[in-house]
Amino acid sequence: MNNLKITKIKESRASSIDFDNLSFGKTFTDHMYVADYIDGEWTNMEIRPLENLSVHPGNLAWHYGQSIFEGMKATRDEAGTPLLFRPEEHIYRLNASARRMCMPEISEEMFLEAVHSLVKLEKDWIPSPEGSALYIRPFMFATDEAIGVRPSDTYKFIICTLPVGPYYPKPVKLKAEETYIRAAQGGVGEAKTAGNYAASLYPAKLAKEEGYDQIMWLDAKEFKYVQEVGTMNIFFVIGDEVITPATTGTILKGITRKTIIEILKDEGYKVTERPITIDEVVEANKKGELKEVFGTGTAAVIAVVDEIKFRDYVMHLNPDNYIVAKLAKSTINGLRNRTIADTRGWVVEAGATIDA
Numbered sequence: 001m002n003n004l005k006i007t008k009i010k011e012s013r014a015s016s017i018d019f020d021n022l023s024f025g026k027t028f029t030d031h032m033y034v035a036d037y038i039d040g041e042w043t044n045m046e047i048r049p050l051e052n053l054s055v056h057p058g059n060l061a062w063h064y065g066q067s068i069f070e071g072m073k074a075t076r077d078e079a080g081t082p083l084l085f086r087p088e089e090h091i092y093r094l095n096a097s098a099r100r101m102c103m104p105e106i107s108e109e110m111f112l113e114a115v116h117s118l119v120k121l122e123k124d125w126i127p128s129p130e131g132s133a134l135y136i137r138p139f140m141f142a143t144d145e146a147i148g149v150r151p152s153d154t155y156k157f158i159i160c161t162l163p164v165g166p167y168y169p170k171p172v173k174l175k176a177e178e179t180y181i182r183a184a185q186g187g188v189g190e191a192k193t194a195g196n197y198a199a200s201l202y203p204a205k206l207a208k209e210e211g212y213d214q215i216m217w218l219d220a221k222e223f224k225y226v227q228e229v230g231t232m233n234i235f236f237v238i239g240d241e242v243i244t245p246a247t248t249g250t251i252l253k254g255i256t257r258k259t260i261i262e263i264l265k266d267e268g269y270k271v272t273e274r275p276i277t278i279d280e281v282v283e284a285n286k287k288g289e290l291k292e293v294f295g296t297g298t299a300a301v302i303a304v305v306d307e308i309k310f311r312d313y314v315m316h317l318n319p320d321n322y323i324v325a326k327l328a329k330s331t332i333n334g335l336r337n338r339t340i341a342d343t344r345g346w347v348v349e350a351g352a353t354i355d356a
């Protein structure tokens, strides 16, 4: 593909940024990638200076929610080479979200060309401090200008990049939720679609008022099985078993989750994907067998949990003693800055697949 137009900014803002003090999600790089879906195909692929969009008030995405996204990270090795982590996994999942939301898919070739080209262009924006990265936010939304519930005929696909510091500087406190749900069987819980997060805001606000950082979602039918947390999948270490809920339709299939399962299995851990009830977690805690609880996701990487509340029962954990979470985190971070050799083909140099 050679039809990507690149229009560069006159002078980069990168040198004016304090990369040691980034708050998550507020600083955008100089450029963005934009493409349009018109008459059944993707067209107008362009990398251009970041700017506002002009959108009609009838934009279908605003009214009926056809909007999906991804979250990835670029890092650098000691020589400054920009690196991507398992980028193809993100286009597979973006397309799975697109199918569920009745939106057009994007070819792997188009997606990879976009991500590689943009990250290569913005490589001076990749922060070097430990735990920092260039967050990559690909997203797609409907653009038909009409009121009426139906799938849009036109769409925009955009990628923005943002230098970010650590997502959770401290251990997180979770509240197991028994009133509200995140996703039901047959719903859209497996899709990375905007409405899932809108629906989570009110229950998350209530949890914050009680002093909890995030909600631990239980299943929608019985409020019995643990699902996931905010924007992370969840892992428990009980005795010598590492357990994460099986993804059977209501849980977002995290790429960090998949990566950590593989890393821990290779390290010789017994890792099980299976349904796990909140009662089992409570029982394990009472018996002193609940060793670790942590969340996994691209933004947070690994977030250790130091407290879980279920009804009136509060479990206190000590992340200073976590072994599995520490190993998973140091391995992922080491792969991402190439201080640990990548034997699985997960780490790719940004720009490696394009001529530019």
Ligand SMILES: *Cc1c(COP(=O)(O)O)cnc(C)c1O
Binding pocket: 071, 192, 228, 229, 230, 231, 232, 233, 252, 253, 254, 255, 256, 257, 296, 297, 298, 299
């Ligand atoms: C993105 C996301 C995750 C984590 O997925 P990763 O691919 O590891 O970033 C987990 N749960 C939800 C609800 C998410 O949106």
